[in-house]
Amino acid sequence: MPSSQKLTRSELKHSAILEAARLEFAEHGFQNTSMDGVSARAGVSKRTLYNHFSSKEELFDKITECLWKQDDSIVYCPKRPLKQQLRQLAEKKLELMASPGYVGLARSVMGEYMRSQEMAQAAMARFEENEDGVSIWFQAAMQDKRLREGDPKMIAHQFYGLLKTFALWPQLLAHQPAPTNEERDVIIEQSVDMILAYYQQ
Amino acid sequence: MPSSQKLTRSELKHSAILEAARLEFAEHGFQNTSMDGVSARAGVSKRTLYNHFSSKEELFDKITECLWKQDDSIVYCPKRPLKQQLRQLAEKKLELMASPGYVGLARSVMGEYMRSQEMAQAAMARFEENEDGVSIWFQAAMQDKRLREGDPKMIAHQFYGLLKTFALWPQLLAHQPAPTNEERDVIIEQSVDMILAYYQQ
DNA sequence: GAAAAAGTAAACTGATGGGTGTAGTTTACT
DNA sequence: AGTAAACTACACCCATCAGTTTACTTTTTC
Structure with missing residues (x-):
């Protein structure tokens, strides 16, 4: 044996x-x-x-x-189309958000931490640290003159905000099911396009 | 006396x-x-x-x-610039979100209702009913050929999503203070511009 | 001014739930 | 086989809290 x-x-x-x-x-x-x-x-x-x-x-x-240990970093590549790079990033993010167990746990952490100002601030700070990687990407694209000037952190926030609007908050707050693959593609496409429509030059 | x-x-x-x-x-x-x-x-x-x-x-x-009794309807006006109308709508919305007592109560409703699937769905449905007024506005602007084709509900969701990303979720989840007047103006300007950059024709 | 309506303080019920103490049993290791 | 560590069952303590009961006082109303 x-x-x-x-x-x-x-x-x-x-x-x-x-x-x-x-x-x-x-x-x-x-x-x-x-x-x-x-x-x-x-x-x-x-x-x-x-x-x-x-x-x-x-x-x-x-x-x-384990909830806090995600890695959203992405290396800016001057040769690849911006749209392709952003889409890839969004896919990674949505995949995590849709992973089993993630939403339920995230919800209970929110529900618990929201009550205390300090814990809520600390938790959200950790939660949004992940946006740093993306804002670095936006900054690089900006320096490469492929995006017009702007605040990289704010752009990252806007980008993630669009994604979360469809793929995180409804699931967290209203127990909606994760987007289907088709929905997911639309969400990503629209969010990426909207950011690029506003910031690409 | x-x-x-x-x-x-x-x-x-x-x-x-x-x-x-x-x-x-x-x-x-x-x-x-x-x-x-x-x-x-x-x-x-x-x-x-x-x-x-x-x-x-x-x-x-x-x-x-009282939390559910807000009115976000807006009458589409063919003569006024789209930007002006959207900005006005956003101002009304942010004013409500910043009103004293609103955030605290909204937070405790969320925290309570989130636990039960049914209650959460019902609550969020009521909460998002308010977006109907805006999607009607978008539809009108679309029929007036001033916006390109698209799903009005989704556009409304995107628009509100951008606003909430800066003026509701951080206050609700991370106890951040309401945006200052200057911040508020930037948020509104950027959100309106981004929507119009993508949808205006 | 008396009856009815509304309010008060304080003790009580019943259930829930975090956490502990104990006495006895099972498992792992030598 | 024998010992120590880990596990079990279960009773128990204690705090909280929604909701009730009681005996009594104040306000309103007619």
């Missing part, structure tokens, strides 16, 4: 808890998730849960850490 | 409760607001509170009703 089982029981329990918590938080949000519920779903006693994570907050933090 | 006091004690209590609840909900959200807190802030006994409003939900509904 092959030793396909390298994980100790404790490690199995640990990841079972994480997985169960991820689902529970995504379904019910932070406040409406109970530790009893998590432990039941994980098939673990409540005491074990607390042996692995000392509080509900700590568990929540561990779960949501 | 003038009879400036036409309100009965009961009416005074009633409005004191409404005002206190408005503030409490805006500050702490639905779940984190307690009926004890509301009655204390209103200077009213808890029993009196319950004599006026039979449950926390009912109170919340009464408070948030």
